[in-house]
Amino acid sequence: MGPPRSKKRRPTFRRLLKTSGVKLENKLKNRQFKQQNADKKQRKDQKRMRQAMKGSTLQTPRPLETYRKRPEEEEQEEEFLESLPTDMMDEDDLQQMTTMARKASFITRDLSSCGPVHGGKKRSSDVVRSYEKVPRKIAKMQEKEVIHLLPIKDKSGVIPQSMERVVEKQPEPEEEDDDADKPDEEESEGASSCYVGLTPEQREQLRNQKLNGKKHCIANLASAIVSDPMNNMKCVKELRGMLMEADPSVAVSVRKMVMVSLMEIFKDIAPTYRIRPLTAEEKSVKVKKETKQLREFEEGLVSQYKFYLEDLEQTIKDWKQKKRKRSQAVGLQSYLSLAEVAVRCLSELLLALPHFNFHNNIVVILVPLMNDPTRKVSDMCCDAFKKLFQQDKGGVASLATVRVISGLVKSLNYNVRPEVLQTLLSLRIKEVEMKKDLEASAPKKRFMTNKDKKKNLSRMQRKWKKAEEKLEKELLEAEAFESKEKKIKLHTETLNIVFLDPEESAEAFESKEKKIKLHTETLNIVFLVYFRILKKAQKSILLPVVLEGLANFAHLINLEFFDDLLNVLQNLIQSGDLTNRECLHCIQTVFTILSGQGDALNIDPLNFYSQLYRILLRLHAGTPNYDIIIVLRCLDAMLTRRRKQVSLQRAMAFVKRLSVLSLHVLHNSSVGILAANRATMHSFPKCDFLLDNEIQGSGFYLPELDEPEHCNAQNTALWELHLLQRHYHPVVRRFAVHLSRGAPSEGTASLSVDLSRRSPLELLEDYSLKDMAFNPPVAPPGSKKKDHFVVGETLLDGELQKLVSRVLSLVEDTQPDFAATYTHIRAQD
Numbered sequence: 001m002g003p004p005r006s007k008k009r010r011p012t013f014r015r016l017l018k019t020s021g022v023k024l025e026n027k028l029k030n031r032q033f034k035q036q037n038a039d040k041k042q043r044k045d046q047k048r049m050r051q052a053m054k055g056s057t058l059q060t061p062r063p064l065e066t067y068r069k070r071p072e073e074e075e076q077e078e079e080f081l082e083s084l085p086t087d088m089m090d091e092d093d094l095q096q097m098t099t100m101a102r103k104a105s106f107i108t109r110d111l112s113s114c115g116p117v118h119g120g121k122k123r124s125s126d127v128v129r130s131y132e133k134v135p136r137k138i139a140k141m142q143e144k145e146v147i148h149l150l151p152i153k154d155k156s157g158v159i160p161q162s163m164e165r166v167v168e169k170q171p172e173p174e175e176e177d178d179d180a181d182k183p184d185e186e187e188s189e190g191a192s193s194c195y196v197g198l199t200p201e202q203r204e205q206l207r208n209q210k211l212n213g214k215k216h217c218i219a220n221l222a223s224a225i226v227s228d229p230m231n232n233m234k235c236v237k238e239l240r241g242m243l244m245e246a247d248p249s250v251a252v253s254v255r256k257m258v259m260v261s262l263m264e265i266f267k268d269i270a271p272t273y274r275i276r277p278l279t280a281e282e283k284s285v286k287v288k289k290e291t292k293q294l295r296e297f298e299e300g301l302v303s304q305y306k307f308y309l310e311d312l313e314q315t316i317k318d319w320k321q322k323k324r325k326r327s328q329a330v331g332l333q334s335y336l337s338l339a340e341v342a343v344r345c346l347s348e349l350l351l352a353l354p355h356f357n358f359h360n361n362i363v364v365i366l367v368p369l370m371n372d373p374t375r376k377v378s379d380m381c382c383d384a385f386k387k388l389f390q391q392d393k394g395g396v397a398s399l400a401t402v403r404v405i406s407g408l409v410k411s412l413n414y415n416v417r418p419e420v421l422q423t424l425l426s427l428r429i430k431e432v433e434m435k436k437d438l439e440a441s442a443p444k445k446r447f448m449t450n451k452d453k454k455k456n457l458s459r460m461q462r463k464w465k466k467a468e469e470k471l472e473k474e475l476l477e478a479e480a481f482e483s484k485e486k487k488i489k490l491h492t493e494t495l496n497i498v499f500l501d502p503e504e505s506a507e508a509f510e511s512k513e514k515k516i517k518l519h520t521e522t523l524n525i526v527f528l529v530y531f532r533i534l535k536k537a538q539k540s541i542l543l544p545v546v547l548e549g550l551a552n553f554a555h556l557i558n559l560e561f562f563d564d565l566l567n568v569l570q571n572l573i574q575s576g577d578l579t580n581r582e583c584l585h586c587i588q589t590v591f592t593i594l595s596g597q598g599d600a601l602n603i604d605p606l607n608f609y610s611q612l613y614r615i616l617l618r619l620h621a622g623t624p625n626y627d628i629i630i631v632l633r634c635l636d637a638m639l640t641r642r643r644k645q646v647s648l649q650r651a652m653a654f655v656k657r658l659s660v661l662s663l664h665v666l667h668n669s670s671v672g673i674l675a676a677n678r679a680t681m682h683s684f685p686k687c688d689f690l691l692d693n694e695i696q697g698s699g700f701y702l703p704e705l706d707e708p709e710h711c712n713a714q715n716t717a718l719w720e721l722h723l724l725q726r727h728y729h730p731v732v733r734r735f736a737v738h739l740s741r742g743a744p745s746e747g748t749a750s751l752s753v754d755l756s757r758r759s760p761l762e763l764l765e766d767y768s769l770k771d772m773a774f775n776p777p778v779a780p781p782g783s784k785k786k787d788h789f790v791v792g793e794t795l796l797d798g799e800l801q802k803l804v805s806r807v808l809s810l811v812e813d814t815q816p817d818f819a820a821t822y823t824h825i826r827a828q829d
Contacts (some may be wrong), residue, residue, distance in 0.1 A: 036636040038720070097507040166417075207249045214254045218242065222261050229269040230293060233300040238266070240304065243311050252334045256341045259315075262308050263345040267352045273304050275357055302357055309349075309358055312342040313365055338373070339533055343369060343377055347384035353390065356395045363397075370415045370423070382419045395518035398427060402525050409529055414537040421545040424526055425552055428767075430692045432520040432556050523556055532562075534568055539577070547585035554592035566603070573611055580615050584630040587612050591637035608640065609650060614706040616657050621665045623769070628669040632760045635676050643683040653708035659720040667729035672764035674724075674735040679760070680744045687740050690718045706776075730776065731767060 070377040149161040198206065221239045224232045239262060275298045287295075319339035322332060330338065343366070350362050370381045385401060392398045402424070409416055457465060530546045530648070537543070550557075550565075557565070569586040572578055578586070587608050594605060612634055619627045639646055639654060655677050662670040681687045689696050701716035724736035734751065741749035750756075755763070767775050 054485055070813070073613055125594060142356040165816055199264060205251075209251060210247065211250050212246075214250060215257065216255055218254075218261055222265055225265050229301075230297045233297060233304065236262070236304045238299075239265075240311065244442070248330075251330050255330070255338060259312065259338075259341050259345050263348055264648055266308070266349065268307070269301065270356050271298075273353065274355060291754065292415055302361050305356075306358060309346075309361060309365075312346055315339055315342040316365070316369070340377060340380070343380055347380055350384055351361065351387055351391070354392065359397065363401050363404055367401065367408055370405075370420045371408070372410070378417065378419065382423050385423045386426040389423065390428060391514075392428065393516050395522060399518050399522045399525075402427075402522050406525050406529050410532070413539055414533055414542060418542055418545045421529070421542055421549065424529075424549055427522065427526070429519045429523055429553065429556065429803060431516055432523055453610070488744065513744075522552065527557065527561075538572065544579070544582050544585070547582050547589065551585045551592060554589045555596045557593060565593070566590060570607060573608075580618055580620075581630070583611060583615055588630055588634050588637070591634060591642075595637045595641045604645075610707055611676045612638070613653065613657060613708045619661070619665075621669075623666070625666060625669045625764075628665060628672060628764065629761065632672050632676055632764065636760075636794055639680050640683055647709065648684055648686055649713065651680055652690060653711050653713040654686055655687055655690060656701075656703075656713045656716055656718065657708075659718050662732075663720055663723060664771070667727070667732055668764050668767040668769065670724070670727070670729070670732045671735060671767050672760040674732070675758075675760035675763050677739060678735070678743050681712055681739070689714050690716065691740065691742060693717055729767075731763075 047463045146162050146164055148161060151161055152159045199541055218239065225235050225239070239258060242257055242258045245251045245258075247254075278295065297506060310564070316339050319335040323334070340645045346362050346366055350359070350366065353359065366381045366384065369377055370385070372378045372381075388401065389398055405420065405424070409420070530549055533540060533542050573583055573586050590605055590608050594603065612631075616631070619631070635654070635658075643651075658677055659671050662673045665673070696714040697712070699712040699715060701713060702711045703716075705711045718739070721736045721740040725733055725740070727733050727736065734755070738744075738749055738751050741747075744750050745756075758766070
């Protein structure tokens, strides 16, 4: 007969058509997999049974514990065995026992049981499985050790077996630590024993010898690595091992030299690309010998570079935690110097290898150190990130750093040093995605629905409306597509001039688009930090830096934030808690916004004009004239760019007050202020009223009033220009003469091309005293020398000279008598 038929009904042909082939294939695979598992399990059970039968016949039972018996007990046992009868078991019984032992059922069940052989298989398997789950650990007791043996199984269950073993007392932990520290102590004792009995000069000489030897060793290893890095990568490991120098006399110096040497080595041998780990498929493929050697070099380089960075990080952690090592090769007072060298090495690698592996790890290590109380470490990290922002052209490193800084500021609840946020001012962000923001914030054109058309329009009007909307949609799509094509074409043409290759220009255009996206994301994080501080920590020491940052990046702020930001800045200025510089930053931010995207906003910033007019006479007039720089930027945005929105009265008031301010500041600030006045007079030609003594209109000039619209500036004159014409600086005198003549562009009073074409900020920078040099240089004194010196008497007139000679002759003729004078005084007493 054939195999039994399955009771399961076979699917019909139509049902098979409905069932997908993939589903049938999966069912077949599952069925085969289950059958394979069942067969595998059966084979394992049979193999385990054969091993048990074989072991039971070969192994002889051993007692759990063996004790050595005394001679007296052995004699008594022999006498007892001799007294036993010899006919206790028949030959038939012995034969029956041997046959039972050869059967498998004799091992798997109890002798007293009369049930089937495998009747309790399921129950016994559960018991065994539950016992197997118990962890086999050595339970340690006091002065005893319990060893678990193989269990015994009967019909009642599994009976665990164990035995105790007496263990000797272990030494105390302190003694173990002492034993563990013996090698280190021996090394330190060996190092210190060399100096026993030596004079200080001999000790210093011995230390120099050791240090020179270490220097030669480091130099040899470094030169071997740099000369052939692919074959000498093992020397990097040997050099890195010298970071654990144990000799206390040279440990600090050697470790510092090794740190700096490894830093320079990695800067030299690191490739200009990022090394990624190989996949399993790439490892299995056979490659050329050169490719295999290159892969091994890259893998070794990445691993050694990682270990080196971990060593530097551990050095910094030991300094922060004041963690004392067992070897005591380096004292606690030397941790700071080692940490400073480690921070310096990390900073150099941050700037030299921004493209290489583990760059983000270096950023994560150094960003918290920007807020460190140690000024040297903090300044070192801040300077490194400023340089990184300035030289980062792609934007990837800047984005990663800004993210970590944002997390640090938020985690410390804005309790950080201002220098941390000061580094963000060095970001090279000049262009972001602004068009998308403008399109999203602009109101979109809403077309009528079919329901509205049927309700409000006739049939003919609906027909015309449908055609009109279709045409408008096509025009909008064509305009958007054309603008995008123009933009791509413009960039491509610009880049073709440089690359002269369409493919390269296309790649450059894509890289620029990617760069703009990265800059947009970076700037969003920066503004998020600034807005959080403006909202939650307005009285923090970070507020001046935040206002400066807003003024620096105000032209890139989204249009939707303008209203809220203007209200916040106005409230800050009116609160009276800000310094002059902070108020100037607020004003600069407002007018930078209004002169850019906010030009379309209908806002009258009259209050900000009044605030700047009030601050002008309270500025610092000393050497750090940074306030004047901000004032010149504000004046350019307030008066020159917005000349159509500014009244003549306001412009004349600012010209008058700036002329007063130019009398009190340094010469470079005076040059910048007079140049700003010149630009204002060119933008408002009617400001020449201030050069006339006649009164225009009614009222008197009120110099103490802080409202530029109502101070009657048209009724005063620029008398300050006459004082400035006697200034010690020649450029100030030239500008004063130029303005007093009405700022002409031609004639004798006009400025030279060098002065007229430069902005006020450029003039202020050119004539500054930052290099302790006067510009233009002062002419040296004349080289005419006198043949002889004039006697002092010839400087007096005749009568005075006769009087002096007569007095001197009287003094020479009279001789003082001190004895007579003394007796005369005693007589009076």
